[in-house]
Amino acid sequence: MMGGSSENPELWAFLESLHYGEILSGTVTAIERFGVFVALDDGPDHPVFPGVGFITIPELSWRHLEAVEGVVRVGQRVSAEFLQFDTWNLEARLSLRATQPDPFQAFADRTTVGQKLHGRVTKLVPFGAFVRVTDGIEGLVHLRELASTPVESPSDAVQAGDEVAVVVTEIDRERRRLSLSRRQGSSDHR
Template sequence: MDQPIVNREAARTADSPPTGGVPEDPELWAFLRALRPGERLSGAVVAIRRFGVFVALDDGPAHPVYPGVGFIAIPDLSWRRFESASEVVGIGQRVTGEFLYFDSWNGEARLSLRALESDPFQQFADDVPEGAEVAGTVTKVVPFGFFVRVADGVEGLVWREELSVAPTERPQEAVQVGDTVKVTVMRIERDQCRLLLSRSQ
């Protein structure tokens, strides 16, 4: 489907192509307009940027400006949390993604790797009931509590008030990143993909 967008991730750095829209290339536009949402497209990763990943597709013409016709935005790379796109894919890696839409501003096929994976949060919600006790790893400590990874791609928050320590104690005095802790599942919010936990006594 032809779906114009207003300038991709606005903040581009010096190593990025200039924005402003890509001049229409008849062969490329014909290829992109023939694609349908849900199709699977394969290719090789040719460039990794802070705003996403470019993929040289197996089929179709080359892009006149960008490294590849396929483009995967950061949120569409994976369900799991990561700091850099290079933690998920590497240059030269073969990937298959689901076609989302034709980005007519940049002349690209927007792809998603995540769309072809099952949602780990929903799987966790199916398998683990509220009130269950699970083990996890502390991934981040903040003034209001700490985050615990309870499954691959699933993290929950233990509020400061839910710590099994004195209320005045700071979270960083109770746990450290990397600690293994037992927590109780207090609430699962499927729509928001939010998991609230309590430190088990």
């Protein structure tokens, strides 16, 4: 524990002055498994960490990331949205993705329930299959929607890598979830 406002009054005062949604600029100083440190332009230095700003992995990008390096590199200038003051670590928790348009919402704007899409099966799970319908957007085809006749397991109907025709059955903007059916899309025998 770093000790609160008494030991680092300048840092504490700076962090207390920040507001949710404010945009902070800085330079990426370190990339760790758990996130990215940012030295903020306007803030004081951190007594322990390589930067007062910190971006967790999920807040880096709307995409599911395999590697952080694809998004940022050390020395890069970034502008990120302030989320919260982490009083335990004396950090400004930041979001890089909040400054970028959410591809899911853009997809939802141009897609309607009942629309036919073509996609590629990305992975099978016990309750169905995930299908990527466009760059960065995947939907779930539930087990009961995978084939016109019931199947025991997703692999009875599809394999990862298969190209499939699907129909949009639900678009949940709040949870950023897309539900698809292959059963309704299979009238054309694909």
